[in-house]
Amino acid sequence: MRTEELITQLSRGLKPVHRLPSPLAMLGLWCLFCAGVIGAALLVSGLRADFAAWLMDGFDLYHLMSAALVALTAGYAAFQLALPDRDQRWALLPVPAVVGWLVTMGWGCLEDLARLGPEALQLGISLPCLGFIIGLGVPMTVAIVFLTRHAALLRPVPVAALGGLSAAAFASLGLTLVHELNAAVMVLVWHGIAVLVVTALGALAGPLLMQRAAV
Amino acid sequence: MPTPPVTGQALSGPASGRAGAAEDDRVTSDLVWDGLAGMSEAEERPARDARWSQMMARAQAGDARAYDALLRECLPLLRAICRRRLSDPAEAEDAVQDTLLTLHRVRATYDPARPFRPWIAAIAERRALDRGRGVARGLSRHTVLEAAEHVGAEGDAERRLDAAELRAAVGELPASQRTALQLTKIEALSLAEASARSGMSMGALKVATHRAIQTLRRKIGKEP
The missing domain is CATH 1.10.10.10 (Winged helix-like DNA-binding domain superfamily/Winged helix DNA-binding domain)
Known part of the structure; x- marks a missing residue:
């Protein structure tokens, strides 16, 4: 087929399209959705028992804020990268927030170590914790993959991975409100593993889902 | 004072200072536009950029004639990009067609407030790259064609073709x-x-x- 004929065919029967909202507007939509999901999780599980005391604790507040920052920057980067003409360097946007997140968790570990001694390093297995982030993060990843489905033919993998990271960070945020963990090491390890799993799932399965959603 | 005849130099000065014109695809466009020097004599680049943006905005609103004209005008640019990446002319032409199918599908992602050229050039670069990797022959082309099937209800152009x-x-x-x-x-x-x-x-x-x-x-x- 000649290219000129293809153009004729493409323009014949052209349908109007709704222009995509800006990345910022998409981020707003995404945040609203996540807030809804976390709200629903709170309704089901209830706030953590030590919520008031926990609010006073500076470390957890930083931890919370850095997780929120990861969620927002990764989400925004995903919406930017989903558009054809945006710079690839958007992918680096969440890096400082991720580093900050790790630092707050690492700092928490050191504090625990100073307070409790070697006992703090004892690693319990917190499957509910892992399950919560993955259980919440995966459906949320599906949602952001749907929101960025137009990236299917452009750069699906980084977009889906960033979407997964944003979803996992939101899920981890939700978990912090629901579940109390007594040692920062546990937070670091279990949140870290869960976030990695969700991000990797996003990167692996996201592009396929995008193709499906876009068709 | 009578205005001097407009030359390329006279126009390109103020135009290059236009906000947002400093897009990140300079690698692509400068080379390609040098290749199109013959065409750009007739119309200066910023004016054309603005016109392309308008045409694409009209295409998004469903104006088939604007879309047809725009794609035809962009063909030399798309061919230049694809030929730079692919030595085989037939392969390059396939990449141009892949580009057209992709841009058709993602036409909602274009923001008329931004220049059109980086948008279309980025898509062409990507399709040419895919072709170059050999991925396109089997998987991507199949996907593009398959995915393009749903573009427009009565206009299922690719499928009809x-x-x-x-x-x-x-x-x-x-x-x-x-x-x-x-x-x-x-x-x-x-x-x-x-x-x-x-x-x-x-x-x-x-x-x-x-x-x-x-x-x-x-x-x-x-x-x-």
């Missing part, structure tokens, strides 16, 4: 092969039923079907 191509190729098959294909693959009859209907032996049907498919594959899939 594919169907027309396929029909033409089937029409050129020998009668026995055509019958075999019709009965075994399209009507999905069993070999016994097809044999009863056509009077051909089951062995002959098998061979004819196989040959028909080989021929079609050669004609539609592999031909440059």
Whole structure:
């Protein structure tokens, strides 16, 4: 087929399209959705028992804020990268927030170590914790993959991975409100593993889902 | 004071300071635009950029004529980008077509507040890169075509074209092969039923079907 004929065919029967909202507007939509999901999780599980005391604790507040920052920057980067003409360097946007997140968790570990001694390093297995982030993060990843489905033919993998990271960070945020963990090491390890799993799932399965959603 | 005749230099000065014009695809566009020097004499780059943005905005609103004209105007740019990445001209032309199909599908992602050229150039770069990697031949092209099927309800352009191509190729098959294909693959009859209907032996049907498919594959899939 000649290219000129293809153009004729493409323009014949052209349908109007709704222009995509800006990345910022998409981020707003995404945040609203996540807030809804976390709200629903709170309704089901209830706030953590030590919520008031926990609010006073500076470390957890930083931890919370850095997780929120990861969620927002990764989400925004995903919406930017989903558009054809945006710079690839958007992918680096969440890096400082991720580093900050790790630092707050690492700092928490050191504090625990100073307070409790070697006992703090004892690693319990917190499957509910892992399950919560993955259980919440995966459906949320599906949602952001749907929101960025137009990236299917452009750069699906980084977009889906960033979407997964944003979803996992939101899920981890939700978990912090629901579940109390007594040692920062546990937070670091279990949140870290869960976030990695969700991000990797996003990167692996996201592009396929995008193709499906876009068709 | 009479205004001096407009020259390329006179226009490019103030134009290059235009906000947002400093897009990140300079690598692509400068080379390509040098190649199109003959065309850009007629119309300066910023003016054309603005016009392309408007045309694309109209295309998003459903203006088929603006879309048709825009794509035709962009063809030299797309060809230049694809040929720079792909030495085989046929492969490059395939990449141009991939680009057109992709941009058709993602046309909602264009923001008319931004320049059009980086948007279309980024898509062309990506499709040319895919072709270059050899990924495109099997997977991507298939995906693009398949995915492009849903573009426009009555305008399923690619599908119609594919169907027309396929029909033409089937029409050129020998009668026995055509019958075999019709009965075994399209009507999905069993070999016994097809044999009863056509009077051909089951062995002959098998061979004819196989040959028909080989021929079609050669004609539609592999031909440059």
